[in-house]
Amino acid sequence: MDTMRTQNRNPATDRLEAAERQQAIAHQEAPVPPVRLYVTEIRHLRRTPQRVEVRARSYWWLVDADALQVQRGAAALPTLPRWTRPLAAIHPGDLGLEVADGGPVGDAVRRRVRADSPATDVDGPVLIACTGRVAGYGFDPLAVVWCHGGAGTVTAALAIVRNTYGGLHHYLVHPDAGGRATAEKEFFVSPFHDVSGTYRLSVPSPDEEVHVGITLERSGAQPFAASVRGRRREVTTTTPLALALRRPLEPLATSARIRMHGIRLWARRLPLHQVPERDRGHAQNRRQQKDRGDEQTRGPRRRGVPEVPRGPRAALLGLGTRALFRLAADRLPVRIEPAGGRPFGGGRDDPAAPRMLLHRPTDFAVRTGTNASIGFGESFMAGDWSSPEPAELLTEFARELPSLIPRPLQALRRLHLPGQPRSERGTVEGAAENISAHYDLSDDLFALFLDETMTYSAALFPDLPRRRGGLPEDRDDRSTGGQISLADAQRAKIDALLDAAGVGPGSRVLEIGTGWGELCLRAAARGAHVRSVTLSIEQCSTATRRVAEAGYADRMQIDVCDYRHVTGTYDAVVSVEMIEAVGLEHLAEYFRTIDSVLAPGGRVALQSILMDEHRVQTTRRNYTWVHKYVFPGGRIPSVESIDRALAGTRLQRTQTTEFGLHYARTLRQWRDRFETRHHDVEALGFDDTFRRLWRFYLAYSEAGFRSGYLDVAHLTLEATQ
Secondary structure (H helix, E strand, C coil): CHHHHHHCCCHHHHHHHHHHHHHHHHHCCCCCCCEEEEEEEEEEEECCCCCEEEEEEEEEEEEEHHHCECECCEEECCCCCHHHHHHCEECHHHHCCCCCCCCEHHHHHHHHHHHHCCCCCCCCCEEEEECCEECCEECCCEEEEEEECCCCCEEEEEEEEECCCCCEEEEEECCCCCCEEEEECCCCCCCCCCCCCEEEEECCCCCCEEEEEEEEEECCEEEEEEEEEEEEECCCCCHHHHHHHHCCCHHHHHHHHHHHHHHHHHHCCCCCCCCCHHHCCCCCCHHHHHHHHHHHHCCCCCCCCCCCCCCHHHHHHHHHHHHHHHHHHHCCCCEEEECCCCCECCCCCCCCCCEEEECCHHHHHHHHHHCHHHHHHHHHHHCCEECCCHHHHHHHHHHCHHHHCCHHHHHHHHHHCCCCCHHHCCCHHHHHHHHHHHHCCCHHHHHHHCCCCCCCCCCCCCCCCCEECCCCECHHHCCCCCCCCHHHHHHHHHHHHHHHCCCCCCCEEEEECCCCCHHHHHHHHCCCEEEEEECCHHHHHHHHHHHHHHCCHHHEEEEECCHHHCCCCEEEEEEECCHHHCCHHHHHHHHHHHHHHEEEEEEEEEEEEECCHHHHHHHCCCCCHHHHHCCCCCCCCCHHHHHHHHCCCCEEEEEEEECHHHHHHHHHHHHHHHHHCHHHHHHCCCCHHHHHHHHHHHHHHHHHHHHCCCEEEEEEEEECC
16 A cells, blocks of 8 residues: 555655755754645634624745745745746745845845844744735735744744735734734724734744734724634645636735725725825835835935835736737837747847846836836836846837827826826925935036036037038038047037127126036136026035136126026026926026026027927826936926917027937946946945936936937027017
8 A cells, every 4th residue: 555655646746845854954953844835714804893704715835935045036936847936936025025136035034033133043944924926916915924043943923914005014023832922003904993902913833734813902802803724735846827727816816805895894884094104105114114214215325116016906007018018019129038938029030139138027017007107217226127238229119109009098198197296396495306306416426427527418529410490410510520528529518508698708697507517617718707506505516616726716606596586687698408497387487587687689598408399298297207216397398388488578599409419429428437437336325226227317318319209409599679
């Protein structure tokens, strides 16, 4: 009989048990399963204000956290073949843990426990019980982690609680010999219960059975109780597939059941509590937020990326985005290389085609689908995708951007996009905050990639074409001489503006937007008297110092001042790429202010980034990745919107010279400098996410000008008598 049983054994079972034995030998004191499966029953009992009981069947994987090796943000279940990963994988982010690629999840758990309880012995095995992700979607209302000490006994347990608002919280407890512990309620799970009371937890170590219970006690009563009970089942290589067939998209189904339960309670008119902001959003527990602090999560040197959106809506949008993205890529000469999949795109067979490496295709699709105007860039910041030539790749997308999304969906997309926050509008208060958010990052950072003139705008290269007044390219401008340095090209740009404004000896000049002072210096060198205004305290300080060192302090006045508060009379007004920060709704006010201080016969020279009028109108209310992470409040005008804003003033546009390709070259040189000095950027305290943000911003901007989606121009205005 024993012989027959041996002959009928499943080879996969032999491999799994052999792996378990190896793990037991490694840990010696506590046998650790690399992976086990428990088919569970979930029970929720709500006793007040109305008695409601819900039961559902589900499953848990029990996994040795030290056997979970993270690659590209996810860990496949140990001992199972690679093809099962889409059906069963564990993402540390879903558990509120931060793990670098190549690192074991167990170490992240130990760091988490030691941060709150330094004296706790967690040198032994770490076991995680959770559902994990299926088809890229994960939602565990409760996951449990058991931490063992060196002696093999449980010394700590981590109850990881998630709500349907995207929030997550860690309850660290130290169970007694029977697995019992208590914890004060600190996290808002349900809108039908506030954050008060005490949890009594039962978390005995799992064996052939797993049984976890949580009871809420408040004022001598027990208004809520929940439990997860299950029995161990055999795991084979086909188990994930069988689960996917029997319980398709189990995490999604769990989330849907919780929402339906909430709808039923709401229909019974149960009173609701407001969900606090701290328990929404980025799936970070309160302890993590406290440890990181405002400097890391919102500070200038560290730009955190929100967690991948969760929930049924996010999952459905992600699936739709995957299909739309593939259709769009197939129309473009690009090569998309998804991790673990076959390349696609119109250039998939072209070795010279721009490449996009999709490291986490599901996360990319969910981020982009949930918020297309922001998620695409956030996905790059998070490392979901990368490219060896990002500007070339983005140029191909930018060229076809208006037609990449089918027309019927474009109308729905407008309803789906977020609007601009009121705090970022171009009011006097909002403008100061917007300018500071970008320009006061660090002078040392900008000095790393700008040239010696510290000029942060499009340069003018004599060997590239320009267009005047919208006419074809002027051949006289297409010099075939050698390429000049970026610094000389910036000086050529400034001189062209000063010439257009008629700046010479004795001219009274107003500059709106000081930058780091190069235009002031060159105007003063011509013998002009200059007043320059800026909203950046850092730039004002640097420019003032440069002017003093050059010996022009007697001809210069640099103030931290809003353009609306400028007084006096000036022969010339010059402004370089400041108009984009004004906001479309304030353009008329901007030009009225200039008109009020410009002397009769005076001239205005502006350098402005421009967009096509149709694009301005269709995007004027959009809130994009650039607004959120780079230029809050920025709005690019069109020539037509500028002309409309000039109505009612004495100002008339007399010349427009466009030179968009010059900006593409400028940005390319900035990006090359930024990349070659990335160690210096790191030394200034800017983290990896911030550096990816700036790589994307510079490449994204370069693509806009290369494709013609954006342009830049010198506009000359004259005051009529």
